[in-house]
Amino acid sequence: MNGTTSTDGATAAAASSWEDLVTTALLGTDRRPPADRGSGRQAPLALLDEAAMATVRRRAGLRPARVTRRPERAPEDPRPVLPAAAARRLATLLADRSGGGTGGRRGSSPDLMELLPQWLAAANAHGYAAPPQALPALLDAARGRTDLRPAALEFAGPRALWLARLNADWRFALRATPGRGAALPDPKDAEAVLRLWQEGLFAERVALLGVLRAGTPELARELLASTWATERAEDRLMFLDSLRTGLSAADEAFLEQALADRSRNVRTTAAELLSALPASALAARMAVRAAACVALDRTGNAPAIAVEAPFECDSGMERDGVAATPPAGRGERSWWLGQLVEAAPLGVWRERLGGRTAREIVALPVTDGWQGELHAAWCRAAVRQRDAEWSRALLGSPSAPEAGGPGAVSLAERAKLLAALEPAERAGWVAGFIATHGLSEAFQLLGVCAVPWAAPLGRAVVDALNIARDAGSYPWSFSGVMGLTERCLEPAEAGRLEALLAIPDEREDAAPGAGGYWAEAFQRLVTTLRLRAEMARELAPVSPVSPSGGAACGGVREHGGQACRASGGGVPEDTGPRSPQPPAQPPEAAG
Incomplete structure (x- = not known):
């Protein structure tokens, strides 16, 4: 003692x-x-x-630690091995932590960290497995940048989850993975699916619902309906959001029941989903209400649209998702009108307004100052229903002044409308906008264009940058657009940019030294484009060796540590990312 x-x-x-x-x-x-x-x-x-x-x-004085069970072996990754040159490139990209600022002078060296998302997207498109020795640095990079996480974790594969369970710094990988890395049952195993749905953790149930919704949407809906009455309000809202995947008329009955939910947020989400189904009963009810507020006025010298906003928000409107109380600064009647028009199927307006097309309808004048409110609601409806005809009409001509179209009142709204158009048409519209208005307002619009940019759009951006250089301003005034150009311009355009590398004669009214800074910026652009082309060659699968000992035509083979191109010459097409990033963008948009 x-x-x-x-x-x-x-x-x-x-x-x-x-x-x-x-x-x-x-x-x-x-x-x-x-x-x-x-x-x-x-x-x-x-x-x-x-x-x-x-x-x-x-x-x-330390006491020996208690013997613990050794961790299980890391799971195997069955995907093909990353080519050696691509593995070296990945190590270089992960080692660069400069980040490259968005303003000020950046020099002529490429920003490698900004190329990492594109490299990861291309590697995932080829289906490669991450080299085991690169996993720690890859997880560290994903920990510091949330925008990298989806692509980084997909590339890292099952071994990243194994590591995340051993290192608290990497636990985000478990949180970001469906079911926190837990194995989900085979959707065909009905007993296992039902057991996980009834007994699993919330994250596992959300993941299970997402997997089932993608493959067997009716089974996901049946599971959700089986426990709907006993779920918490916040959980019901999360589960309901999963129905956006594969939304169809088969979901209408369930969503109609959700309109009577105790939670206002659940009711609002159910109404939003139903309004995205133009043939739903809710869409029909909203069409009747909206049509009662908007009519064709033939009393003047030319046809016009007359608007009579609702005088009250009755219980039926509230049940169908109309919020009765407007936000601060909004009038009640205009608030109710906007919600009705937004939720009504756009197809109702052709019959209601004299058989006119969408373009003819938005060209009509609107009486009593209601045009802004009406067109803004049509914009939201076109985005929700992904209606290309109405989006095109509301955007108007890209050369139009100020707002850019009869219904678009902000760049953010124009970007959303553009998302409903096909990639080629989208790129053409943005190219026309840049040719007329320059680059000062183009950043958001460029963000929804498919990567690599179509040739007309790429030429429009480069021409606008050249005009900005000739105007004598500093390049970092356009650093955001320049950064997008480095990541999104077709690499084959590098040769056409050679003429921009020389330092131009400075005008008297130019900013001091601006010409040299522009030459530096264009040098960085050319270097980055060539680096992207080299990255694409390194990631290309190795073709079988022909009997003559060379790679098959169009392939790439390793020789002495260098990637040797087969016949053809020139800069190959970029295999950069074909999908973007934020919620609300089309799959092919750039992040």
Whole structure:
């Protein structure tokens, strides 16, 4: 008993001594001299000596750790091995942490971290497995940048989850993975599916619902209906959101029941989903209400649209998702009108307004100052229903002044309308907009264009940058567009940019040194385009060797550490990302 007390006392003294040393180090030896000054050494050296001895005591006094079970082996990754040149490129991209700022002078070197998302998307498109030695750096990069996580975790594969369970810094990988990395049952195993749905954690149930919704939407809906009445309101809202995938007329009955839910947010989401089904009963009810508010006025010299906003928000409107209370600064009647028109099928307006097309309808004048409210609601309806004809009509001509179209009142709305158009038409519209208005307002519009940019759009952007250079401004005024151009311009355009690398003669009214900065920026653009082309070659699968000993035509083979191109020459097409990033963008848009 005395021995135990003595040991505990020694441990406490050692801990106290260590805490004293830390306190002395923090305060400084001038303010708090070390306890042991008998050696005659200077106070800082005496403190270090004491710390060294205390460290030895602490380590010697550690008790052996309890034996724990060794971790299971990491799972195998059956995907093909990444080509050696591409693996070296990945290591280089992950080692670069400069990040490249969005403003100021960036130099002529490519921003490698900004090319990493594109490299990951291309590697995933080829179906390669990540090299095991690259996984720690890949997870570190994904931890610091949330936009990298989906592509990085897809590329990292099952071994990333294995590592995430061993390192708390990488636990985000478990949170970002359906079911927190847990294996989901085969959708054909009805018993296992039902057991997980009834007994699983919330994240596992959400993941299961998402998997089933993608393959067997009716089974997902049946599962959801089986426990709907007992779910929490916040869970019901999350589960309901999963119905956006594969939304169809078969979901209408369930969504109609959800309109009577106790939670207002659930009712609103159910109404939004039903309004996205033009043939639904809710869409028909909204069409009747909206048509009662909008009519063709033939009393004047030319036809016009007359608007009579609703005078009240009745219980039926509220049940169908109309919010009765407007936000601050909005009038009640205009607030109710906008919600009705937004939820009504766009097809109702042709019959209601004299058989006119969408373009003819939006060209009609609107009486009593209701045009902005009506057209804004039509914009939201076109986005929700992904109606290309109405989106085209509301966008108007890209050369139109100011708002850019009869219904678009902001760049964000124009970007959403563009998302409903086919990629080629979208790129052509944005190219026309840039040719008329320049680059100052084009950043959001460029973000929804497919990558790599179509040739007309790429030429329009480069021409606009050249015009900005000739105007004598600094290039970092357009750093956002320049960054997009480096990532989205077709690499084959690098040769056409050679003429822009020379430093132009400065105008008298130009900013000092602007010509040199522009030459530097264009040099970085050309270098980045060539680097992207090289990345694409490195990721291309190795073709079978022909009997003559060379790679098959069009293939790439490794030779002496260099990627050797087969016949053809020129810069190959980029295999950069074909899908973007944020919620609300089309699959092919750039992030």
